[in-house]
Amino acid sequence: MRNDMEEILISEEEIQEKVQELAAQLSEEYKDRFPLVIGVLKGALPFMADLVKRMDIHVELDFMDVSSYGNSTVSSGEVKIVKDLNTSMEGRDVLIVEDIIDSGLTLNYLVELFKHRKANSIKIVTLLDKPTGRKVDLKPDTAGFIVPDAFVVGYGLDFAERYRNLPFIGVLKPEIYQNQ
Numbered sequence: 001m002r003n004d005m006e007e008i009l010i011s012e013e014e015i016q017e018k019v020q021e022l023a024a025q026l027s028e029e030y031k032d033r034f035p036l037v038i039g040v041l042k043g044a045l046p047f048m049a050d051l052v053k054r055m056d057i058h059v060e061l062d063f064m065d066v067s068s069y070g071n072s073t074v075s076s077g078e079v080k081i082v083k084d085l086n087t088s089m090e091g092r093d094v095l096i097v098e099d100i101i102d103s104g105l106t107l108n109y110l111v112e113l114f115k116h117r118k119a120n121s122i123k124i125v126t127l128l129d130k131p132t133g134r135k136v137d138l139k140p141d142t143a144g145f146i147v148p149d150a151f152v153v154g155y156g157l158d159f160a161e162r163y164r165n166l167p168f169i170g171v172l173k174p175e176i177y178q179n180q
């Protein structure tokens, strides 16, 4: 898999250091509040697992599976719910965990849905933010790294379902896309 990379943008060590920093910040912010931490599958899985292990407070975990990219590097613009939550969020402090905010369409959809479901508060933590991709006005409350305008993979992020299990974030060689 490493040979398919044009460039490694963020190393495993840099990711782990940042996750520790974000977990400490969020533990302080949510202390005594028992937040409902919602991971957006599938991309958020590695980040969420590492983040919550380092949070030193009680949290409830749940997952939504939504998808808008399919096997493409461009969002279809249509967010599909593949799996919904198992718990009610009325009155809860909701923390959404994402791997990346690109166009912002996925999170925009989820934030509107969660407001409608009467969450007490809704905040977003994302490992990566790609502000140049934005199609709607959406800002994370907490972000790990800003990434440039390139399709990135690794640590949860896929291209056609591959590369999610890389421990670092990289940019693929152009021929990998062209062969698809």
Ligand SMILES: O=P(O)(O)OC[C@H]1O[C@H](OP(=O)(O)OP(=O)(O)O)[C@H](O)[C@@H]1O
Pocket: 040, 041, 042, 043, 044, 066, 067, 068, 069, 070, 075, 098, 099, 100, 101, 102, 103, 104, 105, 106, 107, 158
């Ligand atoms: O800001 P956006 O342009 O909406 O892009 C970000 C979303 O796209 C990716 O998910 P995807 O829909 O590919 O599903 P996946 O997590 O299963 O790969 C990623 O994990 C985010 O959820």
Ligand code: HPA
Pocket: 069, 100, 102, 103, 150, 151, 152, 153, 157, 158, 159
């Ligand atoms: O840059 C990206 N890489 C992988 N998945 C994504 N989903 C939105 N942007 C990206």
Ligand SMILES: [Mg+2]
Pocket: 043, 069, 070, 157, 158
């Ligand atoms: Mg994807």
